[in-house]
Amino acid sequence: MRSACGRGSDAQEYFDGAMDAEKSREFRLHLEGCPGCRARIEGYGAIGAALSDLNPGPVPAVLHERLMGIVPVAAPRRVRIWAAAALLAASSVLFWLMFMPFSAGTGMPNPGDGGLLSPVRELNRIGGMVGENVESVASSVRDFAEVDLDIGAAVPLEGGTLAAVFAAMVAATAFVNAAAYRRYRAAARGPAAGGMTERRTT
Amino acid sequence: MSLPEPRSEVVERARRGDPQAFGEIVRIYERMVYNFAFRMSFNREDAIDMTQEVFLRLFRNFGKFEPSRGFGAWFMRLAVNVCINERRGRTRRSSLVQADSAECESRPAATAEIGKDRILRAVADLNPSYRAVVMLRYIEDLSYGEVGRILGLPEGTVKNRLFRAREVLRARLEKVGVDG
Numbered sequence: 001m002r003s004a005c006g007r008g009s010d011a012q013e014y015f016d017g018a019m020d021a022e023k024s025r026e027f028r029l030h031l032e033g034c035p036g037c038r039a040r041i042e043g044y045g046a047i048g049a050a051l052s053d054l055n056p057g058p059v060p061a062v063l064h065e066r067l068m069g070i071v072p073v074a075a076p077r078r079v080r081i082w083a084a085a086a087l088l089a090a091s092s093v094l095f096w097l098m099f100m101p102f103s104a105g106t107g108m109p110n111p112g113d114g115g116l117l118s119p120v121r122e123l124n125r126i127g128g129m130v131g132e133n134v135e136s137v138a139s140s141v142r143d144f145a146e147v148d149l150d151i152g153a154a155v156p157l158e159g160g161t162l163a164a165v166f167a168a169m170v171a172a173t174a175f176v177n178a179a180a181y182r183r184y185r186a187a188a189r190g191p192a193a194g195g196m197t198e199r200r201t202t
Numbered sequence: 203m204s205l206p207e208p209r210s211e212v213v214e215r216a217r218r219g220d221p222q223a224f225g226e227i228v229r230i231y232e233r234m235v236y237n238f239a240f241r242m243s244f245n246r247e248d249a250i251d252m253t254q255e256v257f258l259r260l261f262r263n264f265g266k267f268e269p270s271r272g273f274g275a276w277f278m279r280l281a282v283n284v285c286i287n288e289r290r291g292r293t294r295r296s297s298l299v300q301a302d303s304a305e306c307e308s309r310p311a312a313t314a315e316i317g318k319d320r321i322l323r324a325v326a327d328l329n330p331s332y333r334a335v336v337m338l339r340y341i342e343d344l345s346y347g348e349v350g351r352i353l354g355l356p357e358g359t360v361k362n363r364l365f366r367a368r369e370v371l372r373a374r375l376e377k378v379g380v381d382g
Contacts, residue, residue: 012365016339018346043372050321051340056240056249059232063250067232067257071216071224 004036011037015044084176091169205274205348206230213273217264227277228257234342235281241337242285244326252288256281275351282338282352286330324374332367339364 007030013019014027031037208230215223235256240249259280267276325333331353338349350360 008369009361009365012361012368016346040372043375044368046317047321047325047336047368047371048340050318051241051325051337053318054241054244054322056237056246059236059253060246060250063236063253064228064232066254067228068225070228070257070261071219071221 005030005034007034007037008040011040012044015041084173087169087173087176091166091173205272205278205344205352206234207272207274210269210273213267214269217267217269224261227260231277231281232257234278237341238281238337239285241341242330242333243288244322248288252285255288256284259284272351275348278352279354282334286334321371321375324371327374328367328370332363332370335360335363336367336371 007027010019010023010027010030014024014031019027031041208227212223212226216227232253236249236253239252239256240246243249243252260277263280267273325336328336334353335349338344338352339346344352346357346360346364349355349364350357353360355363
């Protein structure tokens with residue numbers, strides 16, 4: 001039944017409790033003589049009653065798990081991306097060290113300079129220096145502690161070793177990225193590896 | 203009832219990717235979002251998908267949240283937009299009440315059931331943006347102002363939209379002989 005009084009909007013405010021006390025009192029008086037407004041308010045109540053029956057129950061456990069898994073998976077992903085970036089940068093430096101020609105004396109790359117050292121030989125020289133330092137530290141420790149440490153001779157780093165380290169770093173970078181991406185995809189689908197199959201809860 | 207509002211320090215930590223803080227936000231809002239999604243979709247599986255999508259979007263868009271604004275309204279606006287857009291993208295409405303009223307926990311008595319099913323069917327046929335207003339007002343029991351903050355609408359527009367939605371429902375229910 002439609003109200004012809006033109007106070008439909010007031011009926012809504014009254015029903016929603018959005019009217020001040022005085023206006024509310026006045027509208028109650030109006031309601032007594034207006035069957036249209038009464039019907040409208042009853043209708044609003046019936047809609048509310050029907051909607052309150054539409055209750056999905058508690059949040060399904062599978063959904064809760066998925067939601068709680070969004071950040072614990074995603075946050076380490078960010079860390080892994082940084083780790084991957086650092087590995088990549090380190091790999092690039094190694095690559096540069098291995099393949100750029102070095103000018104004798106300065107250590108700066110200088111293509112076209114006749115006095116170039118082989119980069120691998122240069123690296124071997126650096127590795128030898130590091131090894132000598134290790135031996136020197138070991139000797140000091142030996143003197144101080146009066147123990148017979150057998151560190152052995154300085155072990156120079158070789159070009160092949162560096163190449164292997166470089167390859168390992170590239171592989172680690174790829175692995176870290178792939179693992180992060182896999183976990184991210186799994187998180188987007190659900191906590192289980194085959195998250196998409198876990199949707200049905202009833 | 204009013205929108206729950208987590209402590210600002212929790213929101214800030216969640217924004218920086220703290221899993222515990224994000225978990226707290228999940229616990230505060232998951233039921234509200236899931237209920238709303240269910241009432242928008244009338245389907246439990248869709249509601250699960252929508253809720254998950256809402257929190258994934260929250261995680262991805264946390265950087266866009268300005269701490270000077272209230273988190274609750276900002277987040278619920280995101281949730282409502284996701285549900286409205288998802289709803290528009292799906293075309294399962296036809297079988298909704300038959301298939302899904304069976305999923306509801308409490309079932310009305312047989313005589314009243316027909317009337318309620320018709321009301322629900324009429325609600326399901328509402329335009330999603332009207333339905334969102336109706337659900338926020340009826341189920342979440344939010345004030346016009348709060349509904350407006352969530353939907354980004356002035357209070358007057360919320361009142362109008364709600365009134366029109368109710369009038370549409372009443373007209374449809376009168377047509378099928380239910381006292382709406």
